[in-house]
Amino acid sequence: MTSENPTQKNGKTERGERPADEHSGQAPSPIPPTTTVSQSPPSPYENGKPREKYRDWLDYATMGLQVIGLVVLIAYTTFAFLQWREIQRSTNAAMENFKRDERAWMAFKFMEGNITFNIGKSFFVPTQVMNNGKTPARDVQGKIVVGVFKNGEQLGLDYSPGHAHYQVFAGTIFPTGHIEQSFEGIRHGIPNAEPIILNKPMWEEILSGKSVVVVHGRIEYKDIFGTEHWMTYCRYVLHPELISEECTRYNDADDNN
Numbered sequence: 001m002t003s004e005n006p007t008q009k010n011g012k013t014e015r016g017e018r019p020a021d022e023h024s025g026q027a028p029s030p031i032p033p034t035t036t037v038s039q040s041p042p043s044p045y046e047n048g049k050p051r052e053k054y055r056d057w058l059d060y061a062t063m064g065l066q067v068i069g070l071v072v073l074i075a076y077t078t079f080a081f082l083q084w085r086e087i088q089r090s091t092n093a094a095m096e097n098f099k100r101d102e103r104a105w106m107a108f109k110f111m112e113g114n115i116t117f118n119i120g121k122s123f124f125v126p127t128q129v130m131n132n133g134k135t136p137a138r139d140v141q142g143k144i145v146v147g148v149f150k151n152g153e154q155l156g157l158d159y160s161p162g163h164a165h166y167q168v169f170a171g172t173i174f175p176t177g178h179i180e181q182s183f184e185g186i187r188h189g190i191p192n193a194e195p196i197i198l199n200k201p202m203w204e205e206i207l208s209g210k211s212v213v214v215v216h217g218r219i220e221y222k223d224i225f226g227t228e229h230w231m232t233y234c235r236y237v238l239h240p241e242l243i244s245e246e247c248t249r250y251n252d253a254d255d256n257n
Contacts, residue, residue: 007057008224017059017126021041025229028228063120065073073121085180096136096257098227099223099227099257100189100257101134101230102133102134102135102136102220102222102224103133103134103135103223103224103225103257104130104131104133104134104135104136104138104175104224104229105131105133105253106129106130106131106132106133106137106140106219106229106231107126107129107130107131107132108128108129108217108219108231108233108235109127109128109130109184109232110126110127110128110235110237111126111127111128111180112123115237117198117203117206118202119199119203120186120196120197120198120199121197121198122185122195122196122197122198123184123185123198123213124182124183124184124185125146125182125183125185125197125215125237126180126181126242127144127167127180127181127182127183127184128179128180128214129142129170129173129178129179129219130176130178130179131173131174131177131178132175133174133175133178133223134175135223135224136173136174136175136219136224137171137172137173137221137222137229138171138222138223139171139172139220139221139222140169140170140171140172140173140219140220140221141167141168141169141170141219141220141221142163142167142168142170142176142217142219142220143159143166143167143168143217143218143219144165144166144168144216145159145164145165145186145214145215145216146166146183146184146186146213146214146215147164147185147186147187147196147213147214147216148185148187148196148202148206148211148212148214149211149212149214150205150210150211150212150214151158151209151210151211151212151242152244154246155214155216155234155244155246155247155250157216157232157234157246157250159218162188163188164186164187164188164189164193165193165217166183166192167252168181168188173221183215184196185213187188202247204252206238207238209216209239209242212237212238212239212242213236213237213238214234214235214236214237214247215233215234215235215237216232216233216235216247216250217232217233218230218231218232218233219231219232219233219244227256227257228254228256229253229254229256230253230254231252231253231254232250232251232252232253233250234246234248234250234251235247235253236249237245
């Protein structure tokens, strides 16, 4: 059988090979390009809770920085205020010291010389009011009493109506300047003050210390800065060793600046 149909075998072989021969002249079909998408691992913030935690942490951090900034601002403001107050205190103290050093200072003393006492006559006590400061004293005025008192008697130290005293107006007194004036011994009378006429018993009491001649007064004035001042004084003309505590305490001055 093999030898009887050789042609058919060959024909099958040819038919089987023909398709290959038919497509042998065509180019192979192109392979379509493929795109590879790389997938990154899911972000830890893609679900809700981690993102919310991050946002809360950011809010807390911002709030913390704001609080720290506020604390720093308060501390700086407090320090600046304290420093300013200390500067103000130092400035005020320096100004007060300057005013105290440069202001006018009024003082009182007896004029040098002898006081004459004559029986049957009144007597005069010479006084001096001076400016010991570095600048003028303005609107200087004062009240003064010259009297004879029993030793230990209350002096009164009162210049109201009903108490005999002199009124003094001196205007402006410049540094080292002074006014000198003698004042007559007086007692309050009706209707005006009356001079004290020295008699022998009174003179003997003055000599023995049973009676004392006292001068006391008050001076008021202003300095160049417009501040008002005052000073009071009390002196014994004779027997200064007998000066009373009342008289001693009356010597005083203001501390206005």
